[in-house]
Amino acid sequence: GENVEQHPSTLSVQEGDSAVIKCTYSDSASNYFPWYKQELGKRPQLIIDIRSNVGEKKDQRIAVTLNKTAKHFSLHITETQPEDSAVYFCAASLGAEGGGNKLTFGTGTQLKVEL
Amino acid sequence: NAGVTQTPKFRVLKTGQSMTLLCAQDMNHEYMYWYRQDPGMGLRLIHYSVGEGTTAKGEVPDGYNVSRLKKQNFLLGLESAAPSQTSVYFCASRVWGEQYFGPGTRLTVT
Numbered sequence: 396g397e398n399v400e401q402h403p404s405t406l407s408v409q410e411g412d413s414a415v416i417k418c419t420y421s422d423s424a425s426n427y428f429p430w431y432k433q434e435l436g437k438r439p440q441l442i443i444d445i446r447s448n449v450g451e452k453k454d455q456r457i458a459v460t461l462n463k464t465a466k467h468f469s470l471h472i473t474e475t476q477p478e479d480s481a482v483y484f485c486a487a488s489l490g491a492e493g494g495g496n497k498l499t500f501g502t503g504t505q506l507k508v509e510l
Numbered sequence: 511n512a513g514v515t516q517t518p519k520f521r522v523l524k525t526g527q528s529m530t531l532l533c534a535q536d537m538n539h540e541y542m543y544w545y546r547q548d549p550g551m552g553l554r555l556i557h558y559s560v561g562e563g564t565t566a567k568g569e570v571p572d573g574y575n576v577s578r579l580k581k582q583n584f585l586l587g588l589e590s591a592a593p594s595q596t597s598v599y600f601c602a603s604r605v606w607g608e609q610y611f612g613p614g615t616r617l618t619v620t
Contacts, residue, residue: 396569404550427607438600438611439553484552497543497568498609502552 397422399487401501408475409509416504418485419467425487428461428468429498433482442483443470475508482506512536514612516601522618523591531586531615533601541604542584543568544576546597547614553600559584591619 398421408414420428429444445452445459445468452459456475461468472479482505486498517532533542543558555568557576565576573595575587584603588595596619601612 401552429608438613440611441608444607497555497558499569500552500554502550 397425397487397489397499399485399499399501401485401504403504404502405505405507407507407509410475410477412475414470414472414475414479414506414508416470416483416485416506417467418469418487418501419465420487420499421466422487422489423463423466424489427488428459429486430459430470431484431486431500433484433503435481439484472506475506477508477510480506480508514601514603514610516599516612516615518615519613520616522620523588524620525592527591528587528589529591529617530588531599531601531617533584533586533603533612534582535584535603535610536582537603537605537610538581539603539605539610540581542578543602543604543609544574544584544586545600545602546570546595547600548597556586556599591617593619595619 401418426447431439432442433439443457443459445461456473458471482503484503485501488498489496514535540561544556545553554570556574559565559578562581577585599615602609
């Protein structure tokens with residue numbers, strides 16, 4: 396089955412700096428890659444996703460890049476703010492377009508934005 | 511529109527006791543999932559369902575059973591709880607792409 400590795404496990408940045416979280420996946424057939432943010436004591440919530448026919452997607456201060464050849468994808472957060480502090484999870488799955496296909500999650504990155 | 515809800519929010523069990531966690535969604539989603547979340551291990555899939563009356567095993571199904579008798583409900587059962595099942599349990603539902611998570615159930619087995 397799919398295996399997703401995520402690095403780093405913890406990341407500390409100064410407010411206003413950029414943060415980058417990287418994930419690799421094992422199954423070359425995976426075609427959907429979402430990122431979830433989980434604040435302390437809360438549920439995970441989708442912040443951005445990318446499909447395999449796209450190399451990059453951006454939404455305000457958040458961007459995701461995908462390299463299918465190398466089987467890795469990354470989350471980029473620019474101009475970080477204290478409210479960006481949370482745990483971020485990457486995930487991969489087959490068949491985003493409907494289908495019951497399951498997400499395989501990375502182990503998470505604890506991002507801390509320091510003032 | 512409540513989205514995905516879970517009952518109960520907290521529970522303490524003794525080893526060997528049984529319980530059922532209820533997940534309900536009002537978005538008419540076909541697909542539903544049960545995950546457990548443990549420190550440093552991310553979200554691991556226990557069981558999932560692709561529609562009413564269907565269930566399938568995920569990554570860590572041992573010690574759990576599920577049922578999906580109604581489209582809007584997905585039940586997770588622990589027949590004989592063990593301390594290793596102490597965790598936070600999240601339910602999720604999905605139609606296209608995005609999974610919507612419930613608020614979680616914190617279960618402690620002593």
